Amino acid sequence: xxxxxxxxxxxxxxxxxxxxxxxxxxxxxxxxxxxxxxxxxxxxxxxxxxxxxxxxxxxxxxxxxxxxxxxxxxxxxxxxxxxxxxxxxxxxxxxxxxxxxxxxxxxxxxxxxxxxxxxxxxxxxxxxxxxxxxxxxxxxxxxxxxxxxxxxxxxxxxxxxxxxxxxxxxxxxxxxxxxxxxxxxxxxxxxxxxxxxxxxxxxxxxxxxxxxxxxxxxxxxxxxxxxxxxxxxxxxxxxxxxxxxxxxxxxxxxxxxxxxxxxxxxxxxxxxxxxxxxxxxxxxxxxxxxxxxxxxxxxxxxxxxxxxxxxxxxxxxxxxxxxxxxxxxxxxxxxxxxxxxxxxxxxxxxxxxxxxxxxxxxxxxxxxxxxxxxxxxxxxxxxxxxxxxxxxxxxxxxxxxxxxxxxxxxxxxxxxxxxxxxxxxxxxxxxxxxxxxxxxxxxxxxxxxxxxxxxxxxxxxxxxxxxxxxxxxxxxxxxxxxxxxxxxxxxxxxxxxxxxxxxxxxxxxxxxxxxxxxxxxxxxxxxxxxxxx
Numbered sequence: 001x002x003x004x005x006x007x008x009x010x011x012x013x014x015x016x017x018x019x020x021x022x023x024x025x026x027x028x029x030x031x032x033x034x035x036x037x038x039x040x041x042x043x044x045x046x047x048x049x050x051x052x053x054x055x056x057x058x059x060x061x062x063x064x065x066x067x068x069x070x071x072x073x074x075x076x077x078x079x080x081x082x083x084x085x086x087x088x089x090x091x092x093x094x095x096x097x098x099x100x101x102x103x104x105x106x107x108x109x110x111x112x113x114x115x116x117x118x119x120x121x122x123x124x125x126x127x128x129x130x131x132x133x134x135x136x137x138x139x140x141x142x143x144x145x146x147x148x149x150x151x152x153x154x155x156x157x158x159x160x161x162x163x164x165x166x167x168x169x170x171x172x173x174x175x176x177x178x179x180x181x182x183x184x185x186x187x188x189x190x191x192x193x194x195x196x197x198x199x200x201x202x203x204x205x206x207x208x209x210x211x212x213x214x215x216x217x218x219x220x221x222x223x224x225x226x227x228x229x230x231x232x233x234x235x236x237x238x239x240x241x242x243x244x245x246x247x248x249x250x251x252x253x254x255x256x257x258x259x260x261x262x263x264x265x266x267x268x269x270x271x272x273x274x275x276x277x278x279x280x281x282x283x284x285x286x287x288x289x290x291x292x293x294x295x296x297x298x299x300x301x302x303x304x305x306x307x308x309x310x311x312x313x314x315x316x317x318x319x320x321x322x323x324x325x326x327x328x329x330x331x332x333x334x335x336x337x338x339x340x341x342x343x344x345x346x347x348x349x350x351x352x353x354x355x356x357x358x359x360x361x362x363x364x365x366x367x368x369x370x371x372x373x374x375x376x377x378x379x380x381x382x383x384x385x386x387x388x389x390x391x392x393x394x395x396x397x398x399x400x401x402x403x404x405x406x407x408x409x410x411x412x413x414x415x416x417x418x419x420x421x422x423x424x425x426x427x428x429x430x431x432x433x434x435x436x437x438x439x440x441x442x443x444x445x446x447x448x449x450x451x452x453x454x455x456x457x458x459x460x461x462x463x464x465x466x467x468x469x470x471x472x473x474x475x476x477x478x479x480x481x482x483x484x485x486x487x488x489x490x491x492x493x494x495x496x497x498x499x500x501x502x503x504x505x506x507x508x509x510x511x512x513x514x515x516x517x518x519x520x521x522x523x524x525x526x527x528x529x530x531x532x533x
Contacts, residue, residue, distance in 0.1 A: 002033040014067040019157040021067045047129035051122040071152035079111040091116040091142040097154040164207035171211035241287040248477040253297040256359040270478035272302040294322035310336040326362040328369025341379035374405040383410040
């Protein structure tokens with residue numbers, strides 16, 4: 001094999017989880033010549049990513065390859081031979097790729113002379129950085145050569161978000177530069193959809209038209225990190241109903257845990273969940289596949305629990321149950337059908353620790369209930385809340401749950417709802433970055449493979465990531481009140497009701513989604529999902 005690793009660097013520009021990324025890298029690793037491959041990961045906007053190529057490049061030539069470009073096996077060698085033989089005033093050669101979705105050949109992949117490009121850094125402040133850079137080079141009589149040969153494929157794989165963004169951005173370019181080949185793009189996409197009614201083809205058309213109906217133009221460089229999330233998210237919320245649901249069975253509870261949300265007083269008083277409400281949920285959203293039954297109280301305190309589980313199982317739903325475990329021994333045998341999994345909260349490794357947290361003498365019953373679930377063949381999880389002190393007990397807890405036959409132990413960082421983040425008591429309880437050694441040591445414990453979730457340390461004053469779009473789940477309480485986020489906004493009547501004519505697209509749902517899509521970080525700073533894998 002010919003070795004070109006000292007001559008050519010191929011830079012793969014990547015951000016996110018493009019479905020073509022692995023195929024792109026595989027194609028480069030299987031070239032007919034040995035080459036240097038460098039991943040430009042998570043640099044944005046586009047001008048910054050491209051400038052990073054210049055910053056890193058140490059070879060005579062380099063190729064810019066987007067993560068959705070799948071090059072033929074001999075592509076790099078062909079491009080290398082061409083650029084090496086090119087005249088001195090040629091700064092770059094662009095080649096065609098077959099666009100699989102449009103069945104259209106377009107210019108995509110380029111090979112550059114590094115020595116020339118180093119004189120023309122990308123303008124990080126301007127729109128369309130490549131065009132501006134080429135204009136500067138043309139003034140100095142350096143030119144780009146276009147080659148008609150097809151050296152690979154462009155994006156054989158798509159997901160709905162990426163294809164929406166692709167055609168949104170193309171129409172933005174058309175409005176700006178009036179490229180001739182884009183004039184008939186909307187009608188072509190419409191014809192593609194008519195021939196093949198698929199989700200990707202639908203979102204391709206929606207992306208193009210979302211751009212066209214806007215009067216203004218996005219006067220900013222493409223940002224690989226901040227794609228058309230807001231526009232796509234709003235479209236998706238209309239086209240994709242929920243696939244998961246949470247039923248808040250009851251507000252009754254036999255525990256009095258200090259960190260429970262019930263102590264805040266923001267839980268709506270509601271009757272126990274009944275079958276009629278559960279039936280309405282599935283009637284409104286037949287798309288729902290899995291359902292979790294939990295509080296804001298202890299589900300086993302509701303006499304309706306066994307009938308609702310039976311109904312959901314008869315509807316072929318995947319059913320989970322979250323319980324404090326204290327009533328399992330007495331009431332699990334009363335269930336007509338068992339849930340697919342049961343998650344049981346454990347509040348210590350001894351009766352004393354358990355009683356200090358729950359104000360009950362139920363530790364032994366919880367352990368016997370766990371054994372009963374395991375003996376019935378139910379997938380059984382144990383959930384343990386971690387604070388700076390309680391995490392020290394995990395080694396003993398691990399031994400305890402293993403002795404009970406449990407195969408999964410969930411560790412979860414404490415989210416004390418009764419404390420605000422700017423309250424020092426809050427930071428005295430929750431795990432922080434300096435506690436990372438404690439967590440790393442837990443991974444080394446014998447039998448630690450049953451631990452499936454670790455608390456992620458947080459750092460005071462650091463903004464945590466926003467949650468993923470809450471388009472896939474809906475929560476309902478006994479009143480029929482809804483929520484689309486069970487961590488921050490509990491089910492409340494002002495959010496809407498499952499019996500309303502408009503549920504999934506009511507004002508609350510739209511406002512909440514808009515706040516997420518607008519990246520208002522305050523929307524999710526208290527979500528436990530930000531602190532737990």
